[in-house]
Amino acid sequence: MDFPPIRNGIDYLVSVVEHLDSDTCTGPREIKYAVLHLQAAAEVLLKSRLLREHWSLVFSDPAKATSEKFWASDFTSCGTDAAVERLRNICGLNITRKDAEALKNLGKDRNALQHYGLTHSAEAVESRAGTVLDFLLRFLDTQLLPLLDTQERESIEEDMSRVRSGLNTIDAFVNERMNRLRGNELKGATDSVLPCSVCGQWALAVIPNGAHCHFCGTDVSAEELAPAFQEFEPGHPVNECPQCCAPTLACFAFMDGAGEEVYYCFTCQARYNPQELTNCGGCGCLWPHEGDDDGTPQTLCGDCRRGIEEEELASR
Template sequence: MTDQQSGDGEGTERKRRVVRRRRDMDFTPVRNGMDFLLSAFDHLSQRDGVPGRRDLKYAVLHLQAAVEVLLKARLIREHWSLVFSDPGKAKKADYDKGSFTSCTVLAAVDRLNNIVTLQITKEQRQAISSLADTRNALTHLGHTGSVYAVEAQAATVLDFLLSFIHEELRPALSSEAAYVKATMEQLSTRLGQVKALVKQRSQRLERELRPLADRVVQCGECQQWAFVLGEDEPSCRFCLATCVDGHDAAVSQLERGTADAIAHCPTCEWQYYTVVVGARVAKNKTASVDLCFHCLTDYAREDVASA
């Protein structure tokens, strides 16, 4: 090999390293927002369940960043000009360079409601506004407010963001879909650790789940009594974990040790094992039943055994 060839080879390798480094730093808006959200959860999910003031501070800062980035990611999907502070003066060249003043987070909320026609409620908008105020106070004024107030704000916004990602971002993703799905799974496993969030989501879901109590079981992911059966895709209303069908949900219960056995259903046409023997439902958490996770028929143990 000649010196020139050797030099060319070293130059090519240097270029490859540069490309790899650039690729490592390539955070799209959705990836960036999910990364901030993971960090917020890291600071809220402490082993003893009680985040300290420093953890709460960084949880607020990173959660606010996640809200802003993810809301604007949805705006960009509608049209790139909507993230400018003044869309009427938006220039594509400035957008491509990232050289522009973007809209505020509340302006993003209003544009999502008025232009994209989403339904972000007044309560959710207020929670986002309060979080933004707290973030500004922490950054510029050395905020030393109540830990419980910060937890309550974070809980409400996290509650909103999980649903927003699930409903508004995931369905339209292509190359990032697997990443977002994997990140959501990580978030689901941590969700039950955030006490304030557990309380806030549970209270919000209580009225919704009460009439479904005879077909709500404990979720294997977050351990909350919020997993609703009898739907095309059985799912947890708390952490948004889903199963493919009733059979998948039944197998999950068996694998996690929350069922004695699974069996064929004598009533419905479903061909797989869907009856969970020894299941427990929210209507009476202390009594075990033999329930088909597909057609919701409740059997006596002898009926299932003889099927």
């Protein structure tokens, strides 16, 4: 057997596209091996680039690296997240946040599959796999293949062709499905559609008390959605909704033409423009701006106003 690192990584990629081949039955077993082999490919190829920089960089702790342990393969290697960080900070590679997130999500899928069971749909796995495959092919083209000699490149040429063809098939599947959804389920709904955290597609349509992804079928509760979009925009914390009082009001931009941010409640679907809300003068929560025309010097939420009224009654 002769599987040097780069050829080994490409062989894993061939297995991925074979298991996601739309002409065959993409069942639980195919999904399982697609995820496992894609994660294996990512680890092998990222570390192959680290090896080209210096062999000590593949150790989990480079400070404890020794050549004896390296040549004997007697060491614990770094994980994917650490490999990405080192490629950025030491090798100076431009790995985007989107690509890094795709690799991180793949690692979570692999761990869930190994230890807890993976429940994503075939559509979600194929979409996520396509994102990582696209990154790894670009990574191979720019960072690894140029380093191979002619004989090495010729030895992997056929496999690379199979992987590129497989990615084209996945992209075609995703594009066809999204185009169908835009003409049907998502038609005219651009002001209520969000990116799905499972499949990555802009197909998560908000509904009362949550959202449903028309691409991969994922259902998400309001309680899960609000913190997720708080993470997307850390400057806009989740608040209680002035209308239903649920702590599921977040500020973000839907997939509309202008991309303008709105405050949206994932529970009752109340929607506010940012200029409509201001901080309550009592507790600081967000509340529709009242102005001074009602005799109050500042905006007060319902709870604070009731508190003041009760205090006034008690003092009489």
